[in-house]
Structure formats: structure tokens, C-alpha cells
Amino acid sequence: MGEEGKSGRPRGLGTRLTHAARDRKLTLGGVNPVVQKASTVIVESASKLFEPGGWTYGRHGTATHEALQQALCEIEGAEHCVLAPSGLMACILPFLGFGGAGGHVLVGDNVYGPTRRFVDRMLPRWGCEATYFDPQIGAGIATLLRPETTLVFVESPGSMTFEIADAPAIAAAARSANVVSVMDNTWSAGVFHKPLTLGFDLSVQANTKYVSGGADILNGAIYLNDDRLLARLKETVADLGVNVAPDDAYAVLRGARSLAMRMDHHQASALEVARWLTKHPAIARVIHPALESDPSHALWKRDFTGSSGLFSIALKPMPTAKVHAFLDALDLFGLGFSYGGFESLVIHCDPQLKRTSSTSDLGGPLIRLSIGLEEPADLIADLEQALAQVS
Ligand SMILES: Cc1ncc(COP(=O)(O)O)c(C=O)c1O
CATH class of the missing domain: 3.90.1150.10 (Aspartate Aminotransferase, domain 1)
Incomplete structure (x- = not known):
């Protein structure tokens, strides 16, 4: 809905989340979006069958998903949001999209257990090497970057030991080496910390936690501004068959309003x-x-x-x-x-x-x-x- 309305006054997050995703196309006039349960989507004409960006098949998104994405973007001030069926999937999709055989990734030593399990068990099977770094390494991360490093993953603060990483220093080192930087931002819910404005390429969250808020749903999101990275992530989601049920998307949005x-x-x-x-x-x-x-x-x-x-x-x-x-x-x-x-x-x-x-x-x-x-x-x-x- 934008930062300002007719008054010209910048609106606070509570206001923006209340009014986000209220376009009639998404709500049919209600204040909430429709729950569009669809595998099949009938397109209007043959020329639209392969048109990028339209709703063409349930797994690629429906009105309900679009409504949730619009609202979530307000939280992190992001241009784009990719949905995932769990927070863990939101964490690992960047590894799948930007890591690979012969490659190397850097991972904070304080990351949440299942993220670490994925790094330890799955990445070696793909021929991708990982190095854990001290979460307080800051600009020193530059010394760990190798020519084959493709991704740096940080969780800040760590969700058990609560060390805060020097986000701008890590993001700057990664950027100067052309390495994709990813921050697990679940602790702050995106309300109190904006990794994209501190230089990170991607911010991920388990919406399972604060964003949905009801302790009854598993969901995740990846936030980003870069179109090229978005295209790669969307490809990864499509290649893996990753999908969020429309009922879940609706429930997360309902929680996010408050x-x-x-x-x-x-x-x-x-x-x-x-x-x-x-x-x-x-x-x-x-x-x-x-x-x-x-x-x-x-x-x-x-x-x-x-x-x-x-x-x-x-x-x-x-x-x-x-x-x-x-x-x-x-x-x-x-x-x-x-x-x-x-x-x-x-x-x-x-x-x-x-x-x-x-x-x-x-x-x-x-x-x-x-x-x-x-x-x-x-x-x-x-x-x-x-x-x-x-x-
Ligand atoms: C920091 C952090 N990231 C990611 C996740 C994964 O979320 P989910 O349980 O939805 O897969 C969790 C869950 O506890 C978490 O604490």
C-alpha cells in the first residue's frame, strides 16, 4: 500500500499491516483475501498461457499467496518475498539456489540446529563444502572467503545464545567478493531489524514464530530486493516443487495483521x-x-x-x-x-x-x-x- 497515504504522513507498521493486500482483486470486497484453493487455473487466452507473472497454476501462486507476499513485504521493507512451507525451508532454499558442487559456503557457528543439520548432512552429498565461523567475526569474515565461496549464512542473534553479528561488516565483505549474503532474521520478526537495509542480499524468517503468532502453523519467507537473485530463487522453488497451501497463507496473513x-x-x-x-x-x-x-x-x-x-x-x-x-x-x-x-x-x-x-x-x-x-x-x-x- 506504500509508506504514505493521502495525508502524506509516513505510516507506521501497524497501519501498513492493517491495510496491506486489500486490493479488490485479492479480496473480492471483503477485508481479507479470498482463500483461492486451486491447482488448475484457467487463463483468459492462449497468449497468456506462458506469460510470466500471471496466475497460471496453483503451485506457482494464487491470489491468497500474492496477498500474503504483499503484506509481508511491508514488514521487512522488501520489494520481493518468496514463500516457503516452513521456516527451515526458507533457510535452506538459498543454499539450494546459490550453493552447489565444487562450491563453498560460510555458516555462523550459532545457527539453529536443523539449519546446521542440513549443512552437515545434505551439503556434503552435493559436493558443497561448509566452514563455520565465529558469529562475532565481523569484517574478519573476509579472511574465510575463497574463490569458490558462493554464500554466507548468518543467524543474528543466534536463537539460543543470542550473539549479534556485525551485519554491515559481514554484508560488505560478502558483497565485495560477489558472494550472496543471507540473514535468518526470525528473532526480530523483521519488525526490529532490517537486514536488507544493512546490506544483506536475503533476509529469511520462520513465519511459524512471531509473524503468524498463533503457534498453529509452519511457514517461512525469504525477503529480497534484487531481481536477478529473485529469478534464481523462483526457479529453485519451482524445480523443487515447493508449495504453501492457500489455507496456510491465509492464516499467516491473519496473524501478521497484529x-x-x-x-x-x-x-x-x-x-x-x-x-x-x-x-x-x-x-x-x-x-x-x-x-x-x-x-x-x-x-x-x-x-x-x-x-x-x-x-x-x-x-x-x-x-x-x-x-x-x-x-x-x-x-x-x-x-x-x-x-x-x-x-x-x-x-x-x-x-x-x-x-x-x-x-x-x-x-x-x-x-x-x-x-x-x-x-x-x-x-x-x-x-x-x-x-x-x-x-
Ligand atoms: C531461528 C530459526 N530459524 C528457522 C526456524 C525454522 O522454522 P520452522 O520450524 O518453521 O521450520 C526456527 C524454528 O525454530 C528458528 O528458530
């Missing part, structure tokens, strides 16, 4: 809980980049406009049985691997941490908290009673 407002709530509540935890004697460290004490705070302050509801705590050293007792004592936090939904969640991270080129000694057992839309005072009371049982 994203800006929800993120404000997640941000404020998580900070309130995090600040309270910093004073608790059973906690060795609170790992949240928006806290002044965090080692990533300066980069967060420079490159982000806010923070989401996801952060970690390191408990003071204690046996695993006690860690489990703490987790089991929690009442409002569900034991669940996701985040970004309306409900608060918690996991024990240690069994999932894997590093090969950097260390992550955080001072004790690592627990990740996803702060939902409950009242923060209730969450604090719940944490207090659970910590009291193991302190």
Missing part, C-alpha cells in the same frame, strides 16, 4: 522478566542483547530498533536433575521447542548446543525462555516459585 502490536507487548514483558531475573541469586547470567550488561548490547543498539520475547538464562551450575526439577516446577511456561506464539515456553538448551569454531561458555546450564502474552507479573511469580524449589 504483528506490530504483539511485538511491543513481547518486548516489554520479556524485558521486565529479564531484568527481574538478573537479580535472582540462582541465575549466573541473563543473555538478552537489549540488556546493557550483555556483550552484544552495543551492536544491538546500533542495528536493532527493539527486542522480541526470546532470551536465555544461564543457571548457576547445578546437576541436570535439578535443572529438570526447575523446568517441571514451572506452571505457566510450557516445555516446547518453539517461540513467538501467544503462550510462554521454556527449553533446556544444553543438549542442542553444537560449536566447532567458537566457544559458548555461558556459566551454567542454559535455559531459553519465550515470553508470551501473559501478564509479566504472573510469569515472574511462576519463575520465582520454580526457582525457589531448586535454589
Whole structure:
């Protein structure tokens, strides 16, 4: 819908997401788009059968997909958005599109487990080599670039250990070597961090988390501005037969309408809980980049406009049985691997941490908290009673 309306005043994200994708062609006059369930699409004339950009077959997109893409572009300020059936598929499509036999990719050592699993298990089968780099490498990444490097993949902050990467430095090094740069931007939901404006070629998100917000859908998106990269990604999607069901596209858009407002709530509540935890004697460290004490705070302050509801705590050293007792004592936090939904969640991270080129000694057992839309005072009371049982 554009940044400004008749008033000429730049519109905020909440306004833009409320009014995006409301073209009559997509909504038939409703305020929501139609759910166009279609494999077959009948085109108007023979000359349009092979016309690029039109709706020609369900797998290549329908009105519902187009509506979601239009709205999502508002979040990251992107020209284009490619949809994926999961966040993980959004992460791996760039490897499939821009990596290949004889090639080399660079991957942040703190990436989310299943992204790492794909890199470790699938890329070697394709004859593509990967090197993991310290997430805080910054401009030093230039030393790892090789003539055959085609892609750099960064997750910032890492979704368990929360190191923020020096995005402009990494993007600039990649660009000067003609290497495609990709940022997993799921933590910020795209609301608080715009990798494309910091020089990254692609920003990816698991819409499964904050964008859909309902904890009931798997979906992903890749954002970009470059037409040449878009053509290659679209080819990759078509060659792989990757597809998003129209019902899912509709549900993600429905969630996205309230994203800006929800993120404000997640941000404020998580900070309130995090600040309270910093004073608790059973906690060795609170790992949240928006806290002044965090080692990533300066980069967060420079490159982000806010923070989401996801952060970690390191408990003071204690046996695993006690860690489990703490987790089991929690009442409002569900034991669940996701985040970004309306409900608060918690996991024990240690069994999932894997590093090969950097260390992550955080001072004790690592627990990740996803702060939902409950009242923060209730969450604090719940944490207090659970910590009291193991302190
Ligand atoms: C940072 C990050 N990227 C990608 C994904 C993958 O999303 P999905 O579960 O939709 O495949 C996740 C899921 O937890 C994630 O945390």
C-alpha cells in the first residue's frame, strides 16, 4: 500500500499491516483475501498461457499467496518475498539456489540446529563444502572467503545464545567478493531489524514464530530486493516443487495483521522478566542483547530498533536433575521447542548446543525462555516459585 497515504504522513507498521493486500482483486470486497484453493487455473487466452507473472497454476501462486507476499513485504521493507512451507525451508532454499558442487559456503557457528543439520548432512552429498565461523567475526569474515565461496549464512542473534553479528561488516565483505549474503532474521520478526537495509542480499524468517503468532502453523519467507537473485530463487522453488497451501497463507496473513502490536507487548514483558531475573541469586547470567550488561548490547543498539520475547538464562551450575526439577516446577511456561506464539515456553538448551569454531561458555546450564502474552507479573511469580524449589 506504500509508506504514505493521502495525508502524506509516513505510516507506521501497524497501519501498513492493517491495510496491506486489500486490493479488490485479492479480496473480492471483503477485508481479507479470498482463500483461492486451486491447482488448475484457467487463463483468459492462449497468449497468456506462458506469460510470466500471471496466475497460471496453483503451485506457482494464487491470489491468497500474492496477498500474503504483499503484506509481508511491508514488514521487512522488501520489494520481493518468496514463500516457503516452513521456516527451515526458507533457510535452506538459498543454499539450494546459490550453493552447489565444487562450491563453498560460510555458516555462523550459532545457527539453529536443523539449519546446521542440513549443512552437515545434505551439503556434503552435493559436493558443497561448509566452514563455520565465529558469529562475532565481523569484517574478519573476509579472511574465510575463497574463490569458490558462493554464500554466507548468518543467524543474528543466534536463537539460543543470542550473539549479534556485525551485519554491515559481514554484508560488505560478502558483497565485495560477489558472494550472496543471507540473514535468518526470525528473532526480530523483521519488525526490529532490517537486514536488507544493512546490506544483506536475503533476509529469511520462520513465519511459524512471531509473524503468524498463533503457534498453529509452519511457514517461512525469504525477503529480497534484487531481481536477478529473485529469478534464481523462483526457479529453485519451482524445480523443487515447493508449495504453501492457500489455507496456510491465509492464516499467516491473519496473524501478521497484529504483528506490530504483539511485538511491543513481547518486548516489554520479556524485558521486565529479564531484568527481574538478573537479580535472582540462582541465575549466573541473563543473555538478552537489549540488556546493557550483555556483550552484544552495543551492536544491538546500533542495528536493532527493539527486542522480541526470546532470551536465555544461564543457571548457576547445578546437576541436570535439578535443572529438570526447575523446568517441571514451572506452571505457566510450557516445555516446547518453539517461540513467538501467544503462550510462554521454556527449553533446556544444553543438549542442542553444537560449536566447532567458537566457544559458548555461558556459566551454567542454559535455559531459553519465550515470553508470551501473559501478564509479566504472573510469569515472574511462576519463575520465582520454580526457582525457589531448586535454589
Ligand atoms: C531461528 C530459526 N530459524 C528457522 C526456524 C525454522 O522454522 P520452522 O520450524 O518453521 O521450520 C526456527 C524454528 O525454530 C528458528 O528458530
